[in-house]
Amino acid sequence: MRKVTAAAQKQLGRLWHTSNIYMHPAIHEYADKLTALLPDPLKVVCLTNSGSEANDLAMLMARLYTRNFDLICFRGGYHGASPYTLGLTSVGVFKPSIANGFGCQTTMLPDVFRGPWGGSHCRDSPVQTIRKCSCSQGCCEANDQYIEQLKDTLRTCASKAVAGFIAEPIQGYNGAVQYPKRFLQEAFRLIRERGGVCIADEVQTGFGRTGSHFWGFQTHDVVPDIVTTAKGIGNGFPMAAVITTREIANILAQIFHFNTFGGNAVACVVGSAVLDVLAEDDLQKNSEEVGTYMLLEFAKLRDKFEIVGDVRGKGLMIGIEMVKSKDSRQPLPAEDVNQIGEDCKDMGVLFGMSGIYGQTFRIKPPMCITKQDVDFAVEVFQAALMRHLEKTSAK
Template identity: 70%
Template sequence: MAFLKVSSLQMSKRCLLQCGAFWKPGSKLSFHTSPKMPPCDFTPEKCESQPYDHILKIRKQNFSPLVSTYFQKPLLLHQGYMQWLFDHEGRRYLDLFSGIVTISVGHCHPKVTTAAQKQLGRLWHTSPAFLHPAVHEYVEKLTALLPEPLKVIFFMNSGSEANDMAMLMARSYSQNVDIISLRGAYHGSSPYTFGLTNVGAFKPRIPSGSSCQATMCPDVFRGPWGGSQCRDSPVQTIRKCDCTSGCCKANSQYVEEFKNTLHTVVAREIAGFFAEPIQGVNGVVQYPKGFLKEAFQLVRERGGVCIADEVQTGFGRLGTHFWGFQSHGILPDIVTMAKGMGNGFPMSAVVTTPEIANSFIKKVNHFSTFAGNPMVGVIGSAVLDAIKEDGLQENSQETGSYMLLKLANLRDEFEIVGDVRGKGLMIGIEMVQDQESRQPLPHKEMNLIHEDCKDMGIILGRGGLFSQTFRIAPPMCITKQEVDFAVEVLHSALSRHMEKRSKGKL
């Protein structure tokens, strides 16, 4: 829904929003008409669960109180099909968050489901002490997608476990202890990875993750430096800069801050550096082009290894490349992966070089009972096949770029949309009180917009240090028609919100 701009009235954008003056030429729809949901050729089964109130009671009494839920009335989900989810009453939602960036090829993708069902009838589990053809065939497929010399795989069950293993590898190979990660990074919630994770809400109040140091996140929107040419993205920040071609002053400043960390808070020699190619939990934060390449070089000069955390960015989600690190023109020493790897099935992996792998096994006798079972091989292979056969990496690039540009129009129209960023189908919309201050939109207002979008049929994620960013990472099978619907829903929710704000109803 594109509303007519009133530049002829020479009203500022802020004044326009405060007045609540929105108008779509030729439209007979009321201001509050919800966008029409695209069709879906799937009919869910009838849900036959315990009553909703009883489910809530179990949740309150028996679940960890740390596991929070979205929305005032949490969704009780029943079934999923590709990019769609259905609740216990049969209502349909466009899933724009994929179970925290985990459903890569689609909920219950027919190819993956068929492969899993077939294997379930044959053999579920053996243990890594035995051979099974499916696991070995999968390793061959997966390593073919990774550059030399990243060819040795250690299977795990979650992203946290994979990053735990990568920390051990880095320390055993380098014979150093200090590991650096970026502020705003999320690398897991295990006793080791708590030290790498630098989002306050996830930091424990007990000793954990020793010898981990955080350095400044090169956030070109919220950080001290940034401009209009920094990102590898179709959409840049609204900040201005006077950088010449091939020169990024913001990047130079952030690299200097990284050097300061190396000179002050870690030992002369370090174990390694962890980085997500794009930060996920922190709200899809992108670094200046060239930052990771320079940071990797500085780390290696100190004897450390470089680890790319591909738990959220891997498997074609960024569109231009299969792995996020490739978009930075870098070659890590260790790569960790999970989430989209199994399309929701609990599996992860650490991939490294033969040199690092051999050094590690001489010092650590590591074993994981469930890692690399037959189901891992079958499901992992089916996911890779679906990505290739359905053209999902290409769709991530085309449809993701389309969505980014559509969302950028919302930023141009609404003063509370501070930043739109991302690559492929990993997108963040950072909400602010106003674009000039860039102060986070209050939690209460974020919740209202979030709820309104849900009521109109889209499920958004949340992220950022202040939960001020809507995270969009749908199954990679999403279509442009569904993107149009999602953008219309966001436009409607933002319009309603600005009307309430102008009338003092928030």
């Protein structure tokens, strides 16, 4: 990423910081580049420093614009750890034992592996679940059941009019959980019928990581009203953004809103350079090709090892869910998963570990990864699994 480093160094020598009260060329150039990658009417950008800040602002926009309060989110979702976004984050380890995030209602996660309903061809992935179903072509009974659960949430836990609904196109921290293919289309319709706006949290899925599309929401054939992004936007530089319609953005004129460091000159040139590198190195295509290869290689291990329950994902956003057995789908104890992860680390590969029960390896490698890197990672993971089985059989 020499180009990104050089852009930051050059800007540091010219103008390090001014708040976005004062416009500068870098912020205009970056806003033009970013919005060119989004469909109409998503053409207004507000820059912040982190995903939590971006989702905070999206929540504020939704409530100001609709004049409603309730926000709907998925169980298992992670949208930030600020006092405001903790209401949207539905992972117990992040929750403090004090009041936080009022007005956020969770609904059942449409998880077609661990949830009560699933099937053989529910998700947009080269690898499907081990669960069987009797759905005819073009139908998905699991999707219908999970939509009924969302309707039940709207009938019982929310007011008649809601502020909005937020979802990651693929749930990140919870282990790359994917929903039935048509779920978000129907969910967006239900929310909009109740006066709410739809927010896509692209902090982990955006910028080509899913391979087939630049944005995760595009894989669901939907257009949200608000998009939030961070992490990949600056390749690790503290930067985030909220992109929305002009109509929704104009609601901020009701208050005096600005962000001291969001949209500073260095962040904007870094973000601009990242977009250039993504295009020049064709990293979205690499995510699709290498990610599909990785998914299929890990799926071979799922077929070989009883404790590998599910392999899922799209592009270079992959989850490997560990179980006691495929029949029970009960999560492998977190201490066992951690030990497998430690063994992988000792052999030279870092795998993230997450999930509600700490049962899932979450794999989001750099988008420049090669098939040779994948082969090494798969070899290491297989060796760690074999070591684990040897230890448990010796007990």
